[in-house]
Amino acid sequence: MKNKIRDLRTARNMTQEDLAEIIGVSRQTINAIEKGKFDPSLPTAFKMSKLFKLPIEQMFLFEE
Amino acid sequence: MKNKIRDLRTARNMTQEDLAEIIGVSRQTINAIEKGKFDPSLPTAFKMSKLFKLPIEQMFLFEE
DNA sequence: TACTTTTGTAAAGCAAACTTTACATAAAAA
């Protein structure tokens, strides 16, 4: 699953640390998600959706 | 997090077992999600979204 | 009623999401 988190974050001049604090996860978790190491949980995806004002489907690209 | 999985499933005359097989999880997992025992992973949510032809946000109601 | 299907749930175990600590590298700023 690809995602646009890094682009959305940097476009807002936020650091991984900033985003992590707002979302309520660790900086390493943001880094891992941006790097595609693993997918976020549904609650984490929802929090990002709310912050970036974009539907989950537009931030995360699901591919079978 | 509330969800409409049970309604969507029964509206299509599917059993938990049917849905589980299509989505690729166990029947107990479907039951737990319907009962709100836990949230599905993002990939599982995407599969349901595809099957029911509804955006994730319309199937799962996130509440802080 | 008797039988079959569907649902609910519990226990034990595995895997993935996430944590904390820690350190190394890269990039930006002084």
Next chain:
DNA sequence: TTTTTATGTAAAGTTTGCTTTACAAAAGTA
């Protein structure tokens, strides 16, 4: 160049999504 900030990554541990097995109860059907 020196110092600070931001990013990358690793290791060990916790939590949660999910599995299998198993059984009980509810609901539908003969």
